[in-house]
Amino acid sequence: MARFSFRLPDIGEGISEAEIVAWHVAVGDRVEEDGRLADMMTDKATVEMESPVAGTVVELAGEPGDQVAIGATLVVIETEGEVVQPAEPERVEAENPGVEETQNPPRDGEGDHAQHGGGGVPQTPAPAVSPQPALQEATPLHRPADGPPPRTGEDKVLASPAVRARAADLGIDLSAVHHDGPHIRHADLDAYLRYGSAQGYRAPHTSHARPDETVKVIGMRRRIAENMAAAKRHIPHFTYVEEIDVTALEAMRADLNAARGNRPKLTMLPLMIVAICRTLSNFPMLNARYDDEAGVVTRFGSVHLGMAAQTDAGLMVPVIRNAQDMNPWQLASEISRLAEAARTGKAKSEELSGGTITVTSLGPLGGIATTPVINRPEVAIIGPNRIVERPVFRAKPGGGEEIVKAKLMNLSISCDHRVVDGHDAASYVQALKQLIETPVLLFAD
Structure with a gap:
């Protein structure tokens, strides 16, 4: 019998550690070669770790929510035969004095990246040590409890x-x-x-209250919490809300779907995105990112539109690249593809970053109005709300007014007041309102 220490490999993206999101094995479990061990999160991407050997799991490095350094022991597996242990990675100084972590040595061509990348932790070579002492220096590993619990x-x-x-x-x-x-x-x-x-005894009344529970904030939920807190802490938000008549737009959407053929069915969102992109060309201060540390605002010519999507893991924002060049059906296909990738955890890192402005919609749950939180470092986020039918006064062709039924929707926009003025936001929404209420202009050159 031999013990194999599976060390967290270099997952890429220039990271130094990853978070344990979920274990697929427990101490004592049998794992086959290429079997699933754990899900590790880096930034917003989750990577599945697979076992390079077959054997029995004897030790696990941490619990869900714990951070594991690149090169540190993640799982110890007891194998039936001898296995080749990977070379010991170089050690780096950890943030806490007196605690050592391990990290893989840079691969060929990565020297410049290590010097100029974010953080730049200095690397110092250390004498080779056996796998077992390195395991003892790491975070205490979880082992089976000794004996059954005491009787009450x-x-x-x-x-x-x-x-x-x-x-x-x-x-x-x-x-x-x-x-x-x-x-x-x-x-x-x-x-x-x-x-x-x-x-003094009284039979208690039947209670319908749920039991209290403590839920550890880890993985995607923790990343969302950190990002939202940073956005509210650094960005002075203001929100502007306008009512838009979407009666004509909804009628046109119904006509387009009736004659769509093999093209995807259109929801309101692709048509809204077309209107947003067409209007943004005259308001470049909204299609921008603000680097508050450098004091630089970058205004983008292309619209890389973030689309907030709810998943079981939490809110994710896949990005539609060059949305300004797509027609409604192309947008519908891309929206469907990205939403499915986000829900199944298959979205790539590059599909979850690089947005220049975001749209967030709760669909039928949209409510009367929302005050969405900006996806930092972007400077604006647009939130269509629920469509409702209400009576409105309309001018009659021959003069006078009449009461008709209309489909109305409130549209919210939150902006970074450091770089976007209230007049800019209001002017943009009014231009967007005019385009939506005259939807034939969406297909005009």
Whole structure:
């Protein structure tokens, strides 16, 4: 038998550590070669770790939410035969004095990146050590508990499962129930209920409250929390809301879907994106990113539009590249593809970064108005809200007014007040409103 220490490989993206999101094995489990070990998160991408050997898992390095350095031991696997242990990676100084972490040596051609990349932790060679001491220096690994848990006093009380379940529902401590026979019966519980109140006991009312639970904030949820906190901490938001009549746009959408042939079915979102892109060309201060540390605003000629998508792991923002060059059907296909990739965790890192402005929509749950949080370092985010039907006054062709039924939608925009003035945001939304309410212009050159 031999022990193989699987060390966290260099996942790329210039990172020095990754977060444990989920384990697919436990101590004592049998794992086959190429079997799943763990999901590790870097930035917004989740990478699945696979075992290079077959054997039994004997040690795991940490719990979900813990950070593991590149090159540090992630899993120790006991194999049936001898295996070739990977070369010991170079050591780097950790942020906490007195604690050492391991990191893979740079590969060919990565020297300049190591010198100029973010952080630039200096690397110092260290003498080679055996895998086991390195394992002892790392975060304490999880091993099976020694022996069964101690027995409680209530375990000595004899009662059937049905009696125990009834006592638990009533909140009765079985050790306080008097009984003449060898075990507690339902009759003993009835007697306790009748006479126990004389000693201050009252049967509790049935509660429909859920039990309290503590949920560790890890993985995507923690990244979202950090990003949102940074956005609100650094960006002075302001939100502008306008009501838009989408009656004509919805009618045109129905006509387009009726004659779509093999093209994808259109929702409101692709048409909204076409209108957003056409209007942005006259308002470059909104299609921008602000580097507040360097004090530089970059205004982009192309629209790389972030699309907020809800997934089981949390909110993700895949990016539609060069959205200004796509027609509604191309946008519909790209929206569907990116949303599916985000939901299944298959979105690539480059598909989750580089946006210049974001659209966020809750669809039918959109509410009356929203105040969306800007996706830093972008400077604006647009939020279409729910479409509702209401009576409105309309001018009659021959003069006068009439009451008609209209489809109305509030549209919200949040902006970074450091680089976008209120007049700019209001002017942009008014231009967008005019284009949406005259939807034939969406297809005009």
